[in-house]
Amino acid sequence: MGIRERLSGNEAIAIAFKQINPDVMGAFPITPSTEIPQYFSQYVANGEVDTEFIAVESEHSAMSTCIGASAAGARAVTATSSAGLALMWELLSVAASARLPITLACVNRALTGPININCDHSDSMGARDTGWIQLYSENNQEAYDNMLQAMRIGENSKVMLPVMVCQDGFITSHAIENIELLETEKVKDFVGEYRPENYLLKKENPVSVGAYATAAYYIEAKRAQAQAMINAKEVILEVAAEFEKVTGRKYGFFEEYMMEDAEEAIVVIGSTAGTAKEAVRIMREEGKKVGLIKIRVLRPFPMKELAAALSHVKSVAVMDKAESFSACGGPLFAEVRSALYDCKTRPLMINYIYGLGGRDVTVENIQYAFESLKEIKTSGEAGETYRYLGVRE
């Protein structure tokens, strides 16, 4: 079943878009996501899709055209990275609050300062509170699979929120790996047509989008938006269950790897999970009770589920491929640690900031993290919780 191929993460996303044949794509080049609009405009040029591709003059306009198109009743997509996502920032909130289920392929790259084209998660982490659903991918297969599920989630009438599908720049976006694609007819069946209830071009019922809301209404609008994010949790699992029926591939909020009897665990996002799984496998062979959790869904945040998965562990290292400059740890650390607060027994926890600006993460780095978890477990003291991995001090 399926079509066996060898593709980069970028081409996998471009092919997902081709199979879906969305109404509008507005996009602007930025390394490492540039290939996505490049591949896609070639499909348009060859008549393989009949999407309208808008080659805008900035990412700001890319998101603005997506907002206009989506509000008009079209299925709109875009792709970007780093500075491009940062330039969209104001409009990410506009899209989410207008409840427009736009889909964005985010190819993670470090934010500028110093300028750097390699992967970390500072771009999408910076956008995590803008009201977008965020799905992260370990490899090209997951990027493709997440993209096929994204619109079903975002366009669900209980949700109506934009979705960001993230993959690691270069590591995933440019590495060519095996992948199993779904046949185009099956993709079309699975993703379906976009049928919004209200939209600008609905002739029987003109609408106004993007109101000024005074204090008398603003908080209700936000509450409704917050509810949509809560509702998204159930929808994400429903869509994943259907996706499994079609493809046999299983998705949830996160993946648990060798967690059943684990005493030490690390929590990671993205391609590092591949390296970390190898470290876990090696250490398991040595009889060490180590495990891993790989976050797929960061927004909505699976708080209760994570607490359940981690509460029995003795010590946990949360791996952040982004700073938050709180002077006490990265963004994922803050959220995972908070998730465990209500547990009767909770593990000792530390944070590792790692891999910023594309710094390589090796199996040895991960093993080192596990070794420190073992020390913590033995001593019963977490010590300094805010740590860096693989940095020259």
Place this chain on the structure above:
Amino acid sequence: MSYNLKEEVQKSERFSGGHRMCAGCGAPVAVRSVLRALKPEDKAVVCSATSCLEVSTFLYPYTAWKDSFIHSAFENAAATISGVETAYNVLKKRGKIDENYKFIAFGGDGGTYDIGFQSLSGAMERGHDMVYVCYDNEAYMNTGIQRSSSTPHFSDTTTSPAGKVIPGKKQVKKDLTKVIAAHNVPYVAQTTFIGNFKDISEKAHKAIYTPGPAFLNIMAPCPRGWRYPSEDLMEITKAAVETCVWPLFEVIDGKWILNYTPKKKLPVEEYLKKQGRFSHMFKKGNEWMIEAYQAEIDRKWEDLLFNCSRG
């Protein structure tokens, strides 16, 4: 088709009253004049940049807009309406809609000359079938009368105040109409409220029904920011045209056409003296400001005459 104001105002309004703009504000007059140029059988999607116009006409749960309307942000009206127009094209191509729609974006001078300039330039270059209307009141009024690149030389605004050593805005007004004309779009025009509104109505009609991108720059005075009695709106616009401060012209497929030549070009004082924002220019010792202002207007007028003379 001959123009008849009586018939025009009998068309059903697409922009309703009861909005919260100040009495005597030029912006709603500009909007109504443009929307009236739509054929009643055509549908439209209207977009507005964040501005006085936007915050006063779409306060949840009320809207003054009878057509579908979208506001996204301050600097992206042109890109937003591009997205709507593109959605229309693709949904029509795919057989999902069959009506005729027109696409009109409104922005203030701040949202057009300044922060939204890139978005506008991009949309014009891409060639969307849309009209971008700038209602130019020559400052950021919504945030309290700050200078923009459209603010005229010497204007007293809250960020270019006339003080003891600096005489108001130091720079001259940006000539945006000319800049957009340089995009080689099929229709560009400058207009305001004059007489029976024939000029603005005909230009709005041409802008809407010329295929491709069109740009209308409409002088839309703001009694609060310009400091003149609100009932004097039409006197101010008339003085702007008669002094050649705001000439009426069109650029159709690259051809410059002057729509009105004053019988006797009035000195700029006739325009400046009516407005509080220029009052310091009339103080003793500040005659050089008026001279400089006149020289700038004369230079631009000659330039316009030259462009129009080339046919």
